[in-house]
Amino acid sequence: MASWLEIIVIDYLSLEYAHTHIRLSSSGKSNMHLIVALGLLVCAWIWMQGTHGEYFIGVGSYDMTGPAADVNMMGYASFGQNTAGIYFRLRARTFIVADSLQGKRIAFVNLDAGMASQLLTIKVLERLNSRFGNLYTEENVAISGTHTHAGPGGYLQYMIYSVTSLGFVKQSFEAIANAIEQSIIQAHNNLKSGSIFMNIGDVKGAGINRSPSAYLQNPEEERARYATNVDTQMTLLRFVDGASGKNIGAFSWFATHGTSMSNKNMLISGDNKGVAARLFEDWFASQNKSSNSNSTMPDIGQLVKKAQSIKATRGKDCNKQASQASKVRKNDGSLFVGAFCQSNVGDVSPNVLGAFCIDSGKPCDFNHSSCHGNDQLCVGRGPGYPNEILSTKIIGERQFKSAVDLFESASEELAGKIEYHHVYLNFTDIEVELDSNKVVKTCPAALGPGFAAGTTDGPGVFGFQQGDTKIKKLWKILSGFFKEPSQYQLNCQKPKPVLLSIGEMLDPYPWAPAILPIQILRLGKLIILSVPGEFTTMAGRRLKEAVKKTLITSSNGEFNNETHVIIAGLTNTYSQYIATFEEYQHQRYEAASTLYGPHTLSAYIQEFKKLAQAMAEGHNITRKGPSPPDLSSVQLSLLPGLFGDSPPKGIKFGDIKEDIAFPERGYFTKGDTPSATFWSANPRYDLLTEGTFAAVERLKGERWVAAYDDDDLSLFFKWKVDNSSLHGLASLVWEIPNDVVSGVYRLKHFGATRITLVSPINYFTGASSAFAVQ
Numbered sequence: 001m002a003s004w005l006e007i008i009v010i011d012y013l014s015l016e017y018a019h020t021h022i023r024l025s026s027s028g029k030s031n032m033h034l035i036v037a038l039g040l041l042v043c044a045w046i047w048m049q050g051t052h053g054e055y056f057i058g059v060g061s062y063d064m065t066g067p068a069a070d071v072n073m074m075g076y077a078s079f080g081q082n083t084a085g086i087y088f089r090l091r092a093r094t095f096i097v098a099d100s101l102q103g104k105r106i107a108f109v110n111l112d113a114g115m116a117s118q119l120l121t122i123k124v125l126e127r128l129n130s131r132f133g134n135l136y137t138e139e140n141v142a143i144s145g146t147h148t149h150a151g152p153g154g155y156l157q158y159m160i161y162s163v164t165s166l167g168f169v170k171q172s173f174e175a176i177a178n179a180i181e182q183s184i185i186q187a188h189n190n191l192k193s194g195s196i197f198m199n200i201g202d203v204k205g206a207g208i209n210r211s212p213s214a215y216l217q218n219p220e221e222e223r224a225r226y227a228t229n230v231d232t233q234m235t236l237l238r239f240v241d242g243a244s245g246k247n248i249g250a251f252s253w254f255a256t257h258g259t260s261m262s263n264k265n266m267l268i269s270g271d272n273k274g275v276a277a278r279l280f281e282d283w284f285a286s287q288n289k290s291s292n293s294n295s296t297m298p299d300i301g302q303l304v305k306k307a308q309s310i311k312a313t314r315g316k317d318c319n320k321q322a323s324q325a326s327k328v329r330k331n332d333g334s335l336f337v338g339a340f341c342q343s344n345v346g347d348v349s350p351n352v353l354g355a356f357c358i359d360s361g362k363p364c365d366f367n368h369s370s371c372h373g374n375d376q377l378c379v380g381r382g383p384g385y386p387n388e389i390l391s392t393k394i395i396g397e398r399q400f401k402s403a404v405d406l407f408e409s410a411s412e413e414l415a416g417k418i419e420y421h422h423v424y425l426n427f428t429d430i431e432v433e434l435d436s437n438k439v440v441k442t443c444p445a446a447l448g449p450g451f452a453a454g455t456t457d458g459p460g461v462f463g464f465q466q467g468d469t470k471i472k473k474l475w476k477i478l479s480g481f482f483k484e485p486s487q488y489q490l491n492c493q494k495p496k497p498v499l500l501s502i503g504e505m506l507d508p509y510p511w512a513p514a515i516l517p518i519q520i521l522r523l524g525k526l527i528i529l530s531v532p533g534e535f536t537t538m539a540g541r542r543l544k545e546a547v548k549k550t551l552i553t554s555s556n557g558e559f560n561n562e563t564h565v566i567i568a569g570l571t572n573t574y575s576q577y578i579a580t581f582e583e584y585q586h587q588r589y590e591a592a593s594t595l596y597g598p599h600t601l602s603a604y605i606q607e608f609k610k611l612a613q614a615m616a617e618g619h620n621i622t623r624k625g626p627s628p629p630d631l632s633s634v635q636l637s638l639l640p641g642l643f644g645d646s647p648p649k650g651i652k653f654g655d656i657k658e659d660i661a662f663p664e665r666g667y668f669t670k671g672d673t674p675s676a677t678f679w680s681a682n683p684r685y686d687l688l689t690e691g692t693f694a695a696v697e698r699l700k701g702e703r704w705v706a707a708y709d710d711d712d713l714s715l716f717f718k719w720k721v722d723n724s725s726l727h728g729l730a731s732l733v734w735e736i737p738n739d740v741v742s743g744v745y746r747l748k749h750f751g752a753t754r755i756t757l758v759s760p761i762n763y764f765t766g767a768s769s770a771f772a773v774q
C-alpha cells in the first residue's frame with residue numbers, strides 16, 4: 001500500500017516535469033498543453049495500472065518427492081500399499097502476499113501430500129524463525145495438503161496416522177519439511193510489486209457425493225437452497241507481476257478427493273490435483289513457445305538406421321548433478337507456479353461413475369455402501385474405469401480446464417487489507433452454546449466402526465459397514481485390548497459407538513490430536529478459512545455462511561455481500577473429518593471419523609465466529625490457546641533402514657536387464673510403450689530431489705537431450721525387487737504422447753547406492769539402446 005502512494009507522488013512529480021517541459025516547447029498554447037497534460041495523466045494512470053500493483057507477491061515451488069520404495073502411502077491406511085516407483089513427482093507450491101517488503105503478509109503452501117501435519121508445521125516454523133525472525137509464524141503461514149493418497153506416509157506425529165507406515169519415517173518428513181522451507185524461501189526472495197485477480201466458477205464432472213444418504217439427513221429446507229449435494233465452485237487467484245505485467249502464478253481451491261488412484265496403486269503421484277498442476281504449468285510454459293513446426297519431417301528410414309547404431313550403455317558411475325541436469329523443468333526460482341488446493345472435501349469422491357459391487361456389477365446398498373453386507377465388495381469407479389491412471393488424468397484435466405477458463409477471464413482485482421487470526425483450541429471439551437441456549441460439549445477423540453469400513457474410494461476392514469451403530473462382540477474385545485473407552489466418552493460420542501477411543505489412548509504417545517489450530521486469512525475481500533481436517537459439503541457450507549454473516553454484521557460495511565469465503569482443507573494439522581450434526585446421526589465413514597463427537601462442527605463454527613468478529617471489529621486475538629505438543633523425540637520408527645544393495649555377480653548397477661523390445665515395423669509411434677529394465681539399487685538411498693530417476697532422451701545432433709523425466713505423465717519409473725534373485729530392478733515405461741517430436745530416443749536411468757551405513761553415496765546411470773519414433 002505504501003508503495004502505491006509513493007508511486008502516485010513520483011508520477012505526479014514526473015508529470016509536473018513533463019508539463020513544464022511541454023509548456024516550454026508549446027510556447028503558451030494553454031489549451032494545447034492542457035490536453036497534452038491530460039493525455040499524460042491518462043498515460044501515467046495506464047502505466048501505473050500496468051506496472052505496479054496493490055501488493056507484494058512472490059511464488060515458489062520445490063520438489064518434495066519422498067522415498068519411492070518400501071514406505072506405506074498416506075491416505076488409505078492400507079498395510080502393504082507401499083511405494084514402488086514414481087508416476088510423477090510431488091511438489092510444495094507457495095505464494096506469499098505482503099503489503100510491503102518487510103510488512104504484513106500471509107504465506108500459503110500447497111503440498112502434494114495427504115494432509116498437513118502438526119509436526120511439519122512446528123518444525124518448519126522453527127526453521128523459518130531462525131532464518132527470517134518473526135516474519136513467518138503460525139499466525140500467518142498456512143500449510144495445506146492436496147489430499148493425494150499416493151504419497152509416502154510416516155510424517156505425522158499422532159500414532160493413529162502412522163500405524164500402517166510402521167511409525168515415523170524420517171525421510172518422508174524431511175523431504176516435505178525441506179520443500180516447504182525451500183518454496184517459502186523462493187517465494188520470499190521473489191517478492192515484487194504485483195496484482196491479484198480473483199475469479200469464481202464451476203467445475204463439472206470432477207466430484208460426486210460418496211455418502212448421499214448422510215447428506216440427505218440434513219434438513220430439507222437447507223438442502224433446497226443448493227443445486228447439488230457437492231460444492232462445484234472453484235475459486236482461482238491469478239498473480240501478476242507489476243513491472244512486467246507477466247503472470248507468475250495461479251492458485252485455485254476446489255473440493256474433490258485425491259482418490260482417483262486406488263489403494264492398490266504403488267506409484268507416487270499427486271493424484272488428480274497433481275495432474276491438474278502439471279498440466280496447468282506445462283500449458284502456461286507452452287503458451288508463447290514458437291510452435292515446434294517440424295516443417296522437414298525426418299526420414300524414418302534414416303532415423304531407424306541411426307538408432308540401430310546406438311546400443312545400450314553399460315552402467316556407469318556419475319554424480320547427483322547428472323540426474324538434476326536431466327530434469328526437463330529446471331527449478332531456478334523463476335517458474336510459473338500453478339497450484340490446485342483442497343477445500344471442503346469430506347464427502348466428495350472423484351470416482352464420478354458411482355460405486356458398484358465388484359461381484360454383481362450392481363449398485364451398492366444405498367445406506368451402507370456394501371454388497372450383501374460386505375463392505376469390501378463395493379468400490380467406486382472413476383471416469384476412466386477400469387483404468388485408474390486414465391481416471392486420474394480425466395479428473396485432473398477437468399480441474400485444469402476450469403482453471404484455465406477462470407485464469408484467462410480473471411479480471412476482478414483484489415484490493416485492501418491483509419489480515420490474519422489464528423488460535424489453538426483443545427477440542428477435548430469445548431463448551432458450545434447452541435442456538436437454543438443449550439450448552440453442549442465436544443468429546444475426546446474417537447472413531448466409530450464406520451471408520452473401519454472405509455469408503456467406496458477405498459474399502460476398509462472386512463466385517464464393518466458404513467452406518468453401523470453397533471460393534472460386533474469380537475471387535476469390542478479387540479478394541480478394548482487397546483483401551484476400554486470411559487463411560488463419559490461412550491455417552492459423549494453417542495450415537496457413535498466407540499470403536500477406538502483414540503483421544504484416551506496415550507501410549508506409547510498420543511494416538512490423536514487434542515489441540516487443533518484454526519486460522520482465518522484475509523486478502524481484501526477474500527477470506528480463507530484454514531481448517532485442520534475434511535469438512536463435508538454441508539459442514540463447509542455452514543461454516544462459510546456463519547463466518548460471512550459474522551463479518552458483515554460485526555463490521556461497519558468493510559465486509560459485505562461481496563466478501564468471498566473459501567475453505568482451505570487439511571491445513572496446518574490433521575484431525576480427520578467434520579460432518580454436520582445430522583450427518584453424524586447416520587454414522588457413515590465421515591461421521592464415524594468426526595473425532596470430537598456430534599457437536600464438532602458447532603464448535604468450529606462458534607470458534608471461527610470469534611475470529612471473524614475480531615477481524616471485523618479490528619481487534620487483536622490475545623488468546624493464543626494451548627500449544628500443541630512436539631512429539632518428535634518419542635516417535636517410534638520401525639521401518640528398517642537400508643544399505644548393501646548389490647547387483648548380481650558380473651553386473652553393474654545401471655546395466656540393462658531387458659532392453660527395448662522393438663515392434664515389427666522397427667520403430668515406435670504415438671501410443672506405443674517402449675520400456676527397459678535396469679539392475680538398480682533401492683531408490684531410498686537418495687531421493688534425487690529436483691532431479692530424476694528416469695529420462696527419455698532425444699538425440700540432437702550428436703548430443704542426448706532430456707525430453708521427458710519422471711515428472712512427466714507419460715514416463716513411469718517402477719521399482720521392484722526381483723523375486724528370485726532378490727536384486728533390485730528399475731523399469732522405465734514410456735507411453736509415447738500424441739505431441740511427440742519424431743527422432744531418435746533412448747531411456748535413461750539414474751540411481752544411487754551405498755555399500756555400508758557409513759559409506760558415501762555412489763551415483764550411477766545407464767541407458768537403453770536407441771530407438772526411432774515417428
Ligand SMILES: *[C@@H]1O[C@H](CO)[C@@H](O)[C@H](O)[C@H]1NC(C)=O
Binds near residue numbers: 246284
Ligand atoms: C504470451 O503472449 C501474450 C500476448 O503477447 C502475453 O499477454 C502473455 O503474457 C504471454 N505469456 C507468456 C507466458 O509469456
Ligand SMILES: *[C@@H]1O[C@H](CO)[C@@H](O)[C@H](O)[C@H]1NC(C)=O
Binds near residue numbers: 213366367
Ligand atoms: C436408508 O435408511 C433410511 C432410514 O435411515 C430408510 O428410510 C431408507 O429406506 C433406506 N434406504 C434404502 C435404499 O435402504
Ligand SMILES: *[C@@H]1O[C@H](CO)[C@@H](O)[C@H](O)[C@H]1NC(C)=O
Binds near residue numbers: 427428514
Ligand atoms: C485438553 O483438555 C483435556 C480436558 O480438559 C485435558 O485433560 C488435556 O490435558 C488437554 N490436552 C492438552 C494437550 O492440553
Ligand SMILES: *[C@@H]1O[C@H](CO)[C@@H](O)[C@H](O)[C@H]1NC(C)=O
Binds near residue numbers: 561
Ligand atoms: C448476496 O449474494 C447472494 C449470492 O451471491 C444473492 O443471492 C443475494 O441476493 C445477495 N444479497 C444482497 C442483499 O445483495
Ligand SMILES: *[C@@H]1O[C@H](CO)[C@@H](O)[C@H](O)[C@H]1NC(C)=O
Binds near residue numbers: 618619620
Ligand atoms: C494489534 O497488535 C498490533 C501489533 O502487535 C498493534 O500494532 C495494534 O495496535 C494492535 N491493535 C489493537 C486494536 O489493539
Ligand SMILES: *[C@@H]1O[C@H](CO)[C@@H](O)[C@H](O)[C@H]1NC(C)=O
Binds near residue numbers: 723724
Ligand atoms: C515372481 O514374479 C513373477 C512376475 O512378477 C511371478 O509370476 C512369479 O509367480 C513370482 N515368483 C514368486 C516365487 O513369487
